[in-house]
Amino acid sequence: MNEQSHLSSSRLTEQVGFSTELQQQLRLNDDQVWIEVIQRMDSIYADLVHYQVELEEKNTALEDAQSFIQSVITSMSEILIVCDINGHIQQVNQALIESIGKTAEQLKGKDLSVLFCDRYLPQIAEFPEHIRSGTLIDCEVELINDQQQPVPMAINCSARLDHDYRLSGLVITGRPLGELRKAYAELQRTHEELKTAQLQLIQSEKMASLGRLVAGVAHELNNPISFLYANMHALRGYQQKFKLYMDALHGGSSAAECKKLREQLRIDAMMDDIEPLVEGSMEGAERVSEIVKNLRKFSTPQQSEKQPMDLIAVINRASSWILKSASARLEVINDCPAQLIIINNEGHVHQILINLLQNAIDAMQQTEHPRLQIRVEQDNTFAHIHIRDNGHGIKTQDLVKLFDPFFTTKPVGSGTGLGLYISFGLATEQCHGNLRAQNNSDGGSEFIFSLPLELKP
Ligand SMILES: Nc1ncnc2c1ncn2[C@@H]1O[C@H](COP(=O)(O)OP(=O)(O)O)[C@@H](O)[C@H]1O
Ligand SMILES: [Mg+2]
Structure with missing residues (x-):
């Protein structure tokens, strides 16, 4: 086809009557054009091949992506x-x-x-x-x-x-x-189990501290009981004397004899004495029943009832139980107001205080002049109970572990390592308060137990 078009263009120049020189020039240009066309076609072909390869690569990548997405969607x-x-x-x-x-x-x-x-x-x-x-x-x-x-x-x-x-x-x-x-029910069940386990843990810790408290409680009971015993003893003596006097009255004794006997037996003084004796005995019996009630409150599992309570009375009761059970004599500085009514769960508050006080006494066992300071401060929303001792204090590295379950530095058998863990849980979750610990600059440590003055329903 090249040859043909070349011939036809020379024939055309001959026909038109161009000079031989011009004709030669034209033929040379013609060749140049054909070379360029062929070169251009070559490069286009090379480009085409290149695009084809690229297209095939992209196609493979697309198919891979598609099958990947498909497999993900199918396995969802x-x-x-x-x-x-x-x-x-x-x-x-x-x-x-x-x-x-x-x-x-x-x-x-x-x-x-x-x-x-x-x-x-x-x-x-x-x-x-x-x-x-x-x-x-x-x-x-x-x-x-x-x-x-x-x-x-x-x-x-x-x-x-x-x-x-x-x-x-x-x-x-x-x-x-x-x-x-199903997953939710499973979660619920695990949660319930956890709650039961926690309740058992609290209960067993409480029983452990109750064991140590027995001495204190027994001492508390001893006072009113011995008082009651003494009163009853006196009343029994009075009863015998009354009987003697009544026998004389109804046994035909003369008025003068009866009068003499009445003076001898001091019947009038006894009559005056009966009322305070009975009242005192009643008071003693009430005291015993109060202690037993408190003990029961402390030892039975707590319902989460929140009621108005006198924080100071609870502090005093907890410290009297603990101090009576302490083996060594210690100085107690009580820096509390006469009364502070808050709304909270009395049983929980009592249990936390018992734990803190017991720990303080344990920490002061080797202290020469043990001194326990109980101070209550109050701001707009919280009551802060500071329990400070001059015991061995807490090692800096232990401060962060204090509230961990089973953390104890006490010998096996005397410490469970659960007191502070349970107290912290009760203080924050049940009582909506807080519990913190720090070392005193002059030795010993201080625990600060904060409780809201009022609880929002
Ligand atoms: N007042 C305190 N002074 C020094 N260390 C304390 C005091 N209270 C608690 N600790 C430390 O915290 C640890 C954990 O206390 P706790 O949880 O009550 O368990 P436990 O009394 O059974 O050891 C104690 O073993 C003791 O090392
Ligand atoms: Mg303890």
Whole structure:
């Protein structure tokens, strides 16, 4: 074809009557053009081959990405529904197919509403509108399966954007509610078990400290009981004398004899004495019953009832129990107001105080002049109870571990390491207060137990 066109162009120049020189020049130009054309074609061909290779590489990458996405979608345990902006189903995953028993082909192109029970349709119809306004939808609905049975699901609907970040549809993911409910029930059960275990722990710690308290409590009981005993002894003596006097009165003795006997037996003085004796005995009996009541309050598991209570009375009771059980004599500085009414759980407060005081006494066992200071301060919202001792103090590295369960520096058998752990839990969670510890600059340590003055219902 080249030869042909070359011939035809020379013939044309001959016909037109160009000079031989001109004709030669033209033929030379002609060759140049043909060379350029061929070179251009070569480069285009090379480009084509290059594009082809690039295209094939991109195609392979695309196929890889597609099969990766497909495998992820198929292995998802959550259901997946992809729709266009008009709510037509474009893609669903295996989890959805298995949940409702319909095939992907049956669903593709259908309206989203075919998946849901009728009563959820108004809600579903609002999805595109919500999505356009940028809200993520999170709700519980019921899908409908091929047996026309509801399948409860917790679903999540979010916007699908195209590569220009324009809204192009909806993506719904969901998890069968049965499964969620099961997981929730399991969680609930574990929580209950944990609560029971915790309650048992509190109880056993309480029993352990109760054992150590017995001496104090026995001492407390001893006072009113010996008082009662003495009163009863006196009353028994009076009773015998009264009997003698009555026998004389009704046994025919003369008035003068009766009068003499009355003076001898000091009947009038006894009569005056009976009332205070009975009153004193009543008071003693009440004291015993009060101690037993307190003991029972402390030893039985606590209900979380919160009532007005006199904080100072509880502090005094706890310290009297503890101090009576302490082996060594110690100086006690009580810096508390006469009364401070707060609303809280008295049993919990008492238990925490017992733990703190017992620890303070333990820490002062090797102290030459043990001194315990109990101080109560108050601000607008809290009462702060400071329990300060001059014992061995707390090692700096132990300060952070004090409230850990089973942390103890006491020998095996005398420390459980649970006192502060339980006290901290009770103080913060049950009493809505706080418990802190610090070392004193002049030796020993101080625990600060804060309690709200009032509890919001
Ligand atoms: N007042 C205190 N002074 C010094 N150390 C203390 C004091 N109170 C507690 N501790 C330290 O905290 C540890 C943990 O206390 P606790 O939880 O009551 O358990 P336990 O008394 O059974 O050891 C104690 O072993 C002790 O080392
Ligand atoms: Mg302790």
